Amino acid sequence: xxxxxxxxxxxxxxxxxxxxxxxxxxxxxxxxxxxxxxxxxxxxxxxxxxxxxxxxxxxxxxxxxxxxxxxxxxxxxxxxxxxxxxxxxxxxxxxxxxxxxxxxxxxxxxxxxxxxxxxxxxxxxxxxxxxxxxxxxxxxxxxxxxxxxxxxxxxxxxxxxxxxxxxxxxxxxxxxxxxxxxxxxxxxxxxxxxxxxxxxxxxxxxxxxxxxxxxxxxxxxxxxxxxxxxxxxxxxxxxxxxxxxxxxxxxxxxxxxxxxxxxxxxxxxxxxxxxxxxxxxxxxxxxxxxxxx
Amino acid sequence: xxxxxxxxxxxxxxxxxxxxxxxxxxxxxxxxxxxxxxxxxxxxxxxxxxxxxxxxxxxxxxxxxxxxxxxxxxxxxxxxxxxxxxxxxxxxxxxxxxxxxxxxxxxxxxxxxxxxxxxxxxxxxxxxxxxxxxxxxxxxxxxxxxxxxxxxxxxxxxxxxxxxxxxxxxxxxxxxxxxxxxxxxxxxxxxxxxxxxxxxxxxxxxxxxxxxxxxxxxxxxxxxxxxxxxxxxxxxxxxxxxxxxxxxxxxxxxxxxxxxxxxxxxxxxxxxxxxxxxxxxxxxxxxxxxxxxxxxxxxxxxxxxxxxxxxxxxxxxxxxxxxxxxxxxxxxxxxxxxxxxxxxxxxxxxxxxxxxxxxxxxxxxxxxxxxxxxxxxxxxxxxxxxxxxxxxxxxxxxxxxxxxxxxxxxxxxxxxxxxxxxxxxxx
Numbered sequence: 001x002x003x004x005x006x007x008x009x010x011x012x013x014x015x016x017x018x019x020x021x022x023x024x025x026x027x028x029x030x031x032x033x034x035x036x037x038x039x040x041x042x043x044x045x046x047x048x049x050x051x052x053x054x055x056x057x058x059x060x061x062x063x064x065x066x067x068x069x070x071x072x073x074x075x076x077x078x079x080x081x082x083x084x085x086x087x088x089x090x091x092x093x094x095x096x097x098x099x100x101x102x103x104x105x106x107x108x109x110x111x112x113x114x115x116x117x118x119x120x121x122x123x124x125x126x127x128x129x130x131x132x133x134x135x136x137x138x139x140x141x142x143x144x145x146x147x148x149x150x151x152x153x154x155x156x157x158x159x160x161x162x163x164x165x166x167x168x169x170x171x172x173x174x175x176x177x178x179x180x181x182x183x184x185x186x187x188x189x190x191x192x193x194x195x196x197x198x199x200x201x202x203x204x205x206x207x208x209x210x211x212x213x214x215x216x217x218x219x220x221x222x223x224x225x226x227x228x229x230x231x232x233x234x235x236x237x238x239x240x241x242x243x244x245x246x247x248x249x250x251x252x253x254x255x256x257x258x259x260x261x262x263x264x265x266x267x268x269x270x271x272x273x274x275x276x277x278x279x280x281x282x283x284x285x286x287x288x289x290x291x292x293x
Numbered sequence: 294x295x296x297x298x299x300x301x302x303x304x305x306x307x308x309x310x311x312x313x314x315x316x317x318x319x320x321x322x323x324x325x326x327x328x329x330x331x332x333x334x335x336x337x338x339x340x341x342x343x344x345x346x347x348x349x350x351x352x353x354x355x356x357x358x359x360x361x362x363x364x365x366x367x368x369x370x371x372x373x374x375x376x377x378x379x380x381x382x383x384x385x386x387x388x389x390x391x392x393x394x395x396x397x398x399x400x401x402x403x404x405x406x407x408x409x410x411x412x413x414x415x416x417x418x419x420x421x422x423x424x425x426x427x428x429x430x431x432x433x434x435x436x437x438x439x440x441x442x443x444x445x446x447x448x449x450x451x452x453x454x455x456x457x458x459x460x461x462x463x464x465x466x467x468x469x470x471x472x473x474x475x476x477x478x479x480x481x482x483x484x485x486x487x488x489x490x491x492x493x494x495x496x497x498x499x500x501x502x503x504x505x506x507x508x509x510x511x512x513x514x515x516x517x518x519x520x521x522x523x524x525x526x527x528x529x530x531x532x533x534x535x536x537x538x539x540x541x542x543x544x545x546x547x548x549x550x551x552x553x554x555x556x557x558x559x560x561x562x563x564x565x566x567x568x569x570x571x572x573x574x575x576x577x578x579x580x581x582x583x584x585x586x587x588x589x590x591x592x593x594x595x596x597x598x599x600x601x602x603x604x605x606x607x608x609x610x611x612x613x614x615x616x617x618x619x620x621x622x623x624x625x626x627x628x629x630x631x632x633x634x635x636x637x638x639x640x641x642x643x644x645x646x647x648x649x650x651x652x653x654x655x656x657x658x659x660x661x662x663x664x665x666x667x668x669x670x671x672x673x674x675x676x677x678x679x680x681x682x683x684x685x686x687x688x689x690x691x692x693x694x695x696x697x698x699x700x701x702x703x704x705x706x707x708x709x710x711x712x713x714x715x716x717x718x719x720x
Contacts, residue, residue, distance in 0.1 A: 006524055013517045018515075113343070121613035122347035124540060128687070133577065136378040136549035144516055144548040153534035217513060218540045218573060222344050222385075226511035261508070268481055270509045 008226045009141050010262040011255055014222020016147035018254025019030060020216055022247040023154035023229060023289025025234040026161060030202035031240035034178040034233070037086065038102045043224035043231060044109035045203055049075060050125075050191020050219045051116055056129040060172050064127045065149070068211025072204045082108065083196045116221040126218035146215050153212055157205060158247045164201075165243065174198040178241055233273045237280050249288055252276070303382070333377035334642065336632075337403030338432075339393040340676050341410055344385025345537060349621050350410045351614040353432060354380065356625025357407065359604050364629065370636050372597045376629075379403050387413045387482075388712035394418045394706045398425065404642050407628060410621065419443060428644040428651075430628045431669065433621060436486045438669050443649040446669035449628040451586055451660070453674025458584060459491040459531070461702040462560040463500065465582060466529035469556040469713040475504035475527035477518065478561075484533035487561045491531050494591050503527050512538060515545035530555055530715075536564030543577045555715040559583040560678075564618035568689055575686030580718030582701065582711065585677045587660060590695050592706045597659040601626055617643060617692055627658035658718055678702040680711060680718065681700070 014088040024046055049071060056067035090101045126132075131145035165171040173194045176184050181191045213219060234253060238245035253273055261269050278290060310440045328702035338357075341350030359378045369375040379401050383389040397403050408415045408424065408431045415434040422429045423443040424630060426590055431437070431448035436455055438446045447474060463474070474495050485507065495502055508518060519542065522530065530551065534542055539562040551558060559581040566585050569579060600617035605618045615622075634656050635647040655664040664672045679698040684691065691697055699709035712718040 003524060006521055009520050010517050013514065013520075017514050050589075064682075117343060119346075120352060121569075122343065123615070124536065124573060125562075125569070126540070126573045133544060133547050147514070147516070182314065217544070218537070218570075220345065220537060221309070222347075223537075249493050258514075258517045260510075262521045265506060267507050267509055269512065 004056075005140055006262055007259070009207040010190075010258045011144060012138075012141055013147065014255030014258030015116065015251055016143065016151045016254070017198040017258055018251030019247065019255050020147065020150035020212060020250075021148060021156035021230060021234055023157055023212050025231040025246050025250055026112055026154075026157055026243060027202040027205040028211060028231050029235045029238065029241060029243060029246040030161070030174075030200055030205070033235050033238075033246075034174060035198055035202075037083070037091075037199065038194075039105055039202075040102055040228060041082075041084045041109040042202075042206070043227035045075070045078070045206045045225065046210050046213055047219055047221065047224045048112050048116065049206050050214040050223075051120055051205075051210075051221075053211045054120075054127055054219070057129075058125075064129050064211045064215050065153070065208075068208040070207075071210075072207035075207040076204035079200035080196055082203065083199035087192060087196070098171045111225065113221050120221070122221060124218040125214070127214050131214065132215060150212050150216055153208060154247060154250075157208060158243050161201075161205070162243045169282045170194070170197060175241075224293030230273055233277045237277050237287055239284075239287025242287070242289040245287070245289025252288075295363030328650055331369075331372075331374050333375045334401040334405070334636075335377045335401070336405045336407055337379040337380055337394075337397035337401055338407035339381045339383035339390050339409045339414065340399075341385040345535065346411050346414070348536065348569070348615060349433075350385070351612065352609070352618050353410045355605065355612060355614060355618070355624040356601075356622035357607060359601065359608070359622075360392040360626045360633075364633060367619060370633055371640070371642075372692055380441035381476045383409050383414050385411075385414065387417050388413045390418050391421060394421060398427070403645075405632060405647075405688075406430070406590075408434060412437055412486065413481060416482055419446070420524050422446075423599045426644070426663050428648050430632060432628065433624065435483050435489075436678035437482075443669070444652075444667070445644065447651050447665055448670050449624045449630065449646075449663075451624075451675035453676065454666075455486075455492050455670075456490045457674035458487060458561065458676055459494040461674070461676065462531060462557070462582070462584075463491070463494055463498065463529065465701055465711055467498070467500070468574040469711055471500075471528035473501045473503045473527050474529045475522050475525055476501040476502060476506070476531050477504070477522060478506040478507050478536050479533060479538055480509050482534060483563070484535065484561065485519060487533040488531075491533070491560075494578070500529075508538070510535070510538075512541070512651070515541045516549055518542075519545040519551065520547045523549065526552060526554055528554055530558045531560040531690060532558070533561035536567065536570060539564035540570060540574060543574055543581070545626065547577050551715060553714060553716055556713045557582045557711065562709055565681075568615045568617035568692065569682075571692055572669045572687060572689045576684055578681040578684045579720075580681065580715050582678055585620065585679050585698065586675075587623055588679060588695075589619070589693060590698060590700060590708050592708075593661075595659055595661050596657065598623065598663070601659050616689060621662050627660045627663065630658045631663065633654050638687065675703070677706065680709075682709075682712070682718075 028042045031037050052071045053064050053067040054060040135142040135144050176193045177194045184191045234250045238249035256272050257269050301589050340354045341347045365375045381393045406429050410432045411433040416437045419441040428445040478484040504522050562583050565583050579626040605622050609616050635650045639646040655662050666672045677700050679700045700706050
């Protein structure tokens with residue numbers, strides 16, 4: 001039976017959920033969308049960040065969002081190391097680097113998963129904060145604060161990344177390396193160092209995104225597998241490398257998923273992301289916000 | 294020139310060694326040496342060590358390992374054969390178990406098989422063990438034998454008849470005045486089996502089903518589903534969920550609310566039996582009526598139960614697994630007790646004879662007496678329905694004391710009355 005209230009509720013929750021999807025996909029939009037690195041370990045780094053946030057929250061009572069900010073520099077360094085390793089062992093060795101790179105990043109993902117299990121065990125972990133487990137009443141609609149936090153953080157991250165990539169020298173260099181690496185080399189810049197820096201930025205963003213992940217729901221060491229499909233879907237659907245587009249595509253996905261969950265039956269929800277991706281690629285192969293090459 | 298001559302009445306060196314060996318074997322020390330040289334009884338299994346079921350899998354395996362160590366410390370079975378476990382990680386995946394069990398049977402050539410923890414990894418190996426005529430000691434799967442009909446399957450779980458789980462929960466709900474029902478179940482084998490029996494019981498009782506939905510694995514956010522469920526205004530809400538989802542559902546219920554008309558909420562939520570999840574959820578658990586298998590109430594202690602938990606608690610800390618271990622670990626130990634009693638009674642590892650013994654007798658275990666019906670499930674259900682009460686946040690130790698989960702069913706173990714409606718019980 002159709003209910004306008006339920007539809008409205010689904011749209012509101014869908015927008016917020018979409019923002020959360022956007023926040024966890026932004027890093028991939030840089031590493032895969034701009035740098036062409038097949039970073040399938042992206043969700044594993046995300047879960048690693050969640051556990052780091054859990055550790056700080058559990059043992060030092062640090063607010064999850066503050067903990068996310070605190071681990072950002074560490075994740076930036078981790079990103080620098082991960083890219084250098086990937087570059088030295090795969091990227092510089094030839095044309096099939098992308099295919100072999102997938103194997104490399106799958107390996108990294110498994111190692112991260114095992115390390116988390118060894119350190120924290122296999123149980124679910126969650127964090128505590130005032131905004132978790134409570135909701136904001138808006139008429140008949142109740143909106144969980146944790147989703148509002150995801151909305152605010154995702155919006156802020158998107159704006160910051162967009163400004164960084166368009167207004168700063170390094171940001172423009174990252175966009176340049178995405179468009180024409182050779183041209184950048186002719187200008188006297190080292191594209192590898194720029195890509196390494198960009199990968200560091202992409203991984204640093206995961207510090208905050210990991211905090212959101214554990215704020216929105218409890219995490220376990222294998223949660224990364226649930227996010228591989230969703231995050232790649234969002235980035236490809238947005239058009240590779242578009243930060244604003246990533247957020248909009250994620251919102252579209254979130255709203256579609258939630259409406260299907262609420263109105264048509266939850267079993268159809270997993271098919272939505274990939275059905276939408278196929279539909280978008282059929283009509284606009286470059287993605288919703290990508291430029292035609 | 295010397296010459297070796299065997300004098301009449303003298304004894305050869307070889308004969309002397311043989312006689313000395315036999316004499317040594319006859320002494321207690323010698324008997325131990327002979328036993329040590331006997332081949333162990335090898336029990337093969339897969340167990341989820343990684344993936345979504347790993348929390349339960351590791352606790353269950355620790356229970357079995359404690360049984361192995363206890364038996365081996367007493368000298369083993371069949372006149373001194375030690376127990377050896379051959380265990381592989383099935384990654385909580387149904388696609389892994391057929392290959393693992395083929396290897397256990399054909400390559401490792403184990404003597405006996407234990408099933409992995411949970412329904413999903415167990416279901417695909419059922420046709421194979423039936424085809425090969427092998428005894429399989431089940432480990433907390435639900436209704437995996439209902440269509441296969443293997444007569445050498447024995448489930449260690451206390452489920453009992455298929456519909457008893459839903460029956461006990463709906464009994465509690467209807468006694469509290471419930472006149473309609475909502476059903477939310479994970480789109481996976483175990484939860485769907487629970488949902489199916491709940492639908493059948495509801496239909497028999499003419500209980501209107503006002504909401505019936507399955508949700509897919511990896512659902513991130515349950516707010517919208519709970520909102521839709523609330524809009525249907527059910528009196529009884531039956532949830533069949535897996536651990537990652539149970540926490541998400543309860544959190545959404547706490548934020549969105551479920552409505553004043555709901556009398557009972559819960560039923561089949563997997564995860565709320567595990568220490569870490571209960572500690573994480575804390576006060577959100579209050580009011581939920583959910584199934585369980587063992588709780589620290591006086592009536593649930595049998596011979597060896599306390600000693601088992603003393604050992605478990607110590608080893609669980611070292612192994613970084615569920616510190617409480619109520620749900621699965623004692624039943625893992627009980628699986629071992631069942632098979633040990635059968636081996637001792639039959640005097641061999643002949644699988645058909647073991648199965649006959651298990652089917653025809655009642656067995657003493659640390660989780661109480663166990664008797665099987667022809668389908669390999671318990672003759673009578675021993676599944677508890679208990680309501681969470683007075684739970685506070687971030688405190689694992691509180692769950693070791695009685696009264697935090699008040700037993701509402703079965704009658705002989707009951708430790709309190711239901712508090713309803715659900716919203717009142719949450720306060």
